[in-house]
Amino acid sequence: MREEMSALEKNKTWEIVERPKGKNIVDCKWIFTLKYKTDRSLERHKSRLVVKGYTQTYGVNYQETFAPVTKMNTIRTLLSLAAHYNWQLLQYDVKNAFLHGDLDEEIYMNIPLGFKGNTGNKVCKLKKTFYGLKQSPRAWFGRFAKVMKEFGYKQSHGDHTLFIKHSATRGVIALLVYVDDIIMTRNDEREKYEVK
Secondary structure, three states, X not given: OHHHHHHXXXXXXXXXXXXXXXXXXXXXXXXXXXXXXXXXXXXXXXEEEEEOHHHXXXXXXXXXXXXXXXXXXXXXXXXXXXXXXOOOEEEEEOOOHHHXXXXXXXXXXXXXXXXXXXXXXXXXXXXXXXXOOOOHHHHHHHHHHHHHHHOOOEEOOOOOOEEEEEEOOOEEEEEEEEOOEEEEEEOOHHHHHHHO
């Protein structure tokens, strides 16, 4: 729990403020999971602080929701290309992806029990998206798409989760996003390291 709180504070996910009058304050909770190795032995204990998103109100503290989910035909096509051209497939899991999204709405959250500043008149004013917020996947994907376009990638019109970069001298690289996971294939070794 301390590691999670440290990551949230380091990312400047919120600021502690006085409880505002007349504002909806969302609550939070801890989710505890066990992570196992491939041999089924325990790897580590994991905890994640999440917002109780079901307490959000449409039009008040969120406007739109969206989760980037790839079309199955796009996955099949990408796998076929990789197999045909003998390209390597790489998979990335973006750590704390939703904490990288920019928050447009004004959202306040109760301070988690047992942590500093937890008094009756203080709350967290969220500055970044957060796990459990209805708008988090949309905000994360919006920021991701913006950055990829800045790096010269083109976003597919047929499947908005597919990003392609093509160069006559360096080849082609394709990225496919599924929520906070990325599949990449390419014939350009140097670009692989630049993307990573």
